[in-house]
Structure formats: structure tokens, C-alpha cells
Amino acid sequence: MLLEVKNLCTEFPVKRGVVRAVDDVSFEVSEGEILAIVGESGSGKSVTSLSIMGLLAEPGHVAGGEMTFDGKDLVHLSEKEYREMRGNDMAMIFQEPMTSLNPVYRIGDQIVEAIRTHEKVSKKEALTRAIDLLRKVGIPSPEARVRDYPHQMSGGMRQRVMIAMALACNPKLLIADEPTTALDVTIQAQILDLLRRLREDTDMAVLLITHDLGVVSEIADRVVVMYCGQVVEEAEVRLLFDNPMHPYTLGLLKSIPRLEDDDSKRLY
Ligand code: ADP
Numbered sequence: 091m092l093l094e095v096k097n098l099c100t101e102f103p104v105k106r107g108v109v110r111a112v113d114d115v116s117f118e119v120s121e122g123e124i125l126a127i128v129g130e131s132g133s134g135k136s137v138t139s140l141s142i143m144g145l146l147a148e149p150g151h152v153a154g155g156e157m158t159f160d161g162k163d164l165v166h167l168s169e170k171e172y173r174e175m176r177g178n179d180m181a182m183i184f185q186e187p188m189t190s191l192n193p194v195y196r197i198g199d200q201i202v203e204a205i206r207t208h209e210k211v212s213k214k215e216a217l218t219r220a221i222d223l224l225r226k227v228g229i230p231s232p233e234a235r236v237r238d239y240p241h242q243m244s245g246g247m248r249q250r251v252m253i254a255m256a257l258a259c260n261p262k263l264l265i266a267d268e269p270t271t272a273l274d275v276t277i278q279a280q281i282l283d284l285l286r287r288l289r290e291d292t293d294m295a296v297l298l299i300t301h302d303l304g305v306v307s308e309i310a311d312r313v314v315v316m317y318c319g320q321v322v323e324e325a326e327v328r329l330l331f332d333n334p335m336h337p338y339t340l341g342l343l344k345s346i347p348r349l350e351d352d353d354s355k356r357l358y
């Protein structure tokens with residue numbers, strides 16, 4: 091098993107006590123698997139992923155449970171060990187790539203920087219690698235695009251750049267938090283295709299966070315449904331769609347927009 095999360099509790103102290111944003115959450119991700127965590131806004135998906143990545147903002151903290159990644163205990167890692175792990179074994183992409191890209195540097199320089207933080211290679215070699223990575227994520231004319239600034243690219247292209255940066259370290263696990271939510275439907279489909287292809291080519295596992303069960307059905311092997319900080323259902327994607335057990339999941343399924351709004355043809 092690549093990632094094991096067992097009884098995870100994550101809390102935020104607030105004036106009137108504590109908010110338990112993640113409450114006794116357990117799931118596993120195996121090598122090369124795409125696991126989706128789905129749930130409405132505020133259900134604890136992002137806090138779960140930030141807990142795994144060791145990126146919780148103070149005073150948020152893991153209050154209980156176990157997390158093991160590639161045999162290593164995550165809960166007791168030092169900040170330095172976490173930084174090394176994030177660079178080498180796990181990477182994360184977010185909904186809005188503009189917030190993670192630095193607006194004042196060319197994207198080529200940012201990828202070069204990401205490569206050179208983790209590996210001792212020359213700038214020239216890193217640039218060649220950066221161009222290869224951009225090609226791999228489907229950016230046309232990467233030799234020219236490395237000189238672009240983030241604002242010169244579309245949202246979809248920026249998300250591809252973020253994925254390229256995440257791939258720079260050949261992670262075993264990519265955590266993608268609503269990676270397509272800010273994109274329009276066509277671009278969304280292209281990014282999902284890309285994630286699927288990368289999984290096939292690299293055998294990287296993906297923890298895909300989304301509020302959209304349509305996205306889940308497109309790409310995931312297995313799905314964990316979260317509601318109010320808890321896991322309410324976990325299943326193979328096919329099984330979940332055929333036979334949702336939890337009323338909340340049923341509600342989510344009903345909210346998937348359909349091409350035809352003819353009730354007689356509804357599947358759910
Ligand atoms: P989502 O499923 O939309 O990603 P989040 O994981 O971001 O949801 O948030 C889950 C819950 O955690 C929120 O509803 C909120 O109550 C709580 N939470 C998140 N961040 C903080 C914070 N910094 N301080 C207090 N509570 C927080």
C-alpha cells in the first residue's frame with residue numbers, strides 16, 4: 091500500500107473551542123491507483139489532503155490517527171523531512187494554478203528551479219528537462235513557451251504547467267485538489283485525459299479531490315465519499331454508480347447534470 095490514512099482527525103482551534111474538520115477518516119491508496127475523494131464544499135476534502143502533505147496552516151493540526159506513506163510514518167515527520175518528501179515522493183496541484191505560480195518569473199525558470207531544488211543538475215540540463223516535461227503535459231511549442239510568463243497563458247495551460255512542475259520530481263503520489271474546477275468543460279476533459287495518460291505512462295498514483303461525481307466517473311478507480319468531515323461511503327467507481335449505499339451519495343448522483351432533462355430517461 092502506498093498511502094494509508096487511519097482514523098485521521100484534524101482540528102482547528104477557534105475562539106469557542108475546536109472545529110474538527112476531519113473526523114476519523116480512513117482510506118488507502120495503492121501504487122498506480124486513482125482514488126477520488128468526493129464531497130460537497132466544506133466536507134473536509136482539502137483539509138484531508140493538506141494533512142497528508144504536511145501543509146496545514148497553523149493553528150490547524152493533526153489531532154489523532156495515523157498516516158503512512160511508502161512505509162514512512164507521516165504524523166511524526168519533521169518539517170525538514172516533510173519538505174524533502176514533498177519534493178521527491180509526493181506532489182500536489184491546486185484549483186487555481188495562478189496562486190502557485192510566481193507571476194514575475196518565466197515558467198521555464200520556475201520549472202528549472204523546481205528541478206534544481208531536488209536534483210543536482212546544470213541549468214542547461216534542467217531547461218531541457220523542463221521542455222520535455224511541458225511537451226509531456228501537452229503544451230505546444232514548449233521550446234518557445236518556457237519564456238512565457240504565467241499571465242500569458244490560459245487557465246488550462248497554466249494547470250498543465252503546474253502538473254509539469256509536480257512531475258519534475260517523479261512523484262509516487264500526486265494529490266490533485268479540484269484541478270479542473272476553475273476550467274471550462276472542454277479544457278476540464280483535456281486535463282482529465284492528461285492525468286489518465288500520465289497514470290498509465292508513469293504508474294503514479296493520484297488522489298483526486300473533487301466535488302464533481304461526473305469527474306469521478308471519468309477517471310477514478312475507487313471513490314471515497316466525504317460528508318461533514320467523515321467518510322460516509324467507499325466503493326469501486328462502477329459499484330458506487332450502480333448501487334450507492336448512502337443517501338448523501340444518492341443526492342450527489344442526482345445532482346450530476348444530464349444532457350436530457352427528461353425524467354423518463356433518468357438513470358438515477
Ligand atoms: P472542502 O471539502 O471544501 O475542501 P475544507 O477541507 O476546505 O472543505 O474545509 C472543511 C471544513 O474545515 C470547513 O467547513 C471549515 O469548517 C473547516 N476549516 C477549514 N479551514 C479552517 C480554518 N483555517 N479554521 C477553522 N476551520 C477551518
Ligand code: MG
Nearest residue numbers: 135136137267
Ligand atoms: Mg477544498
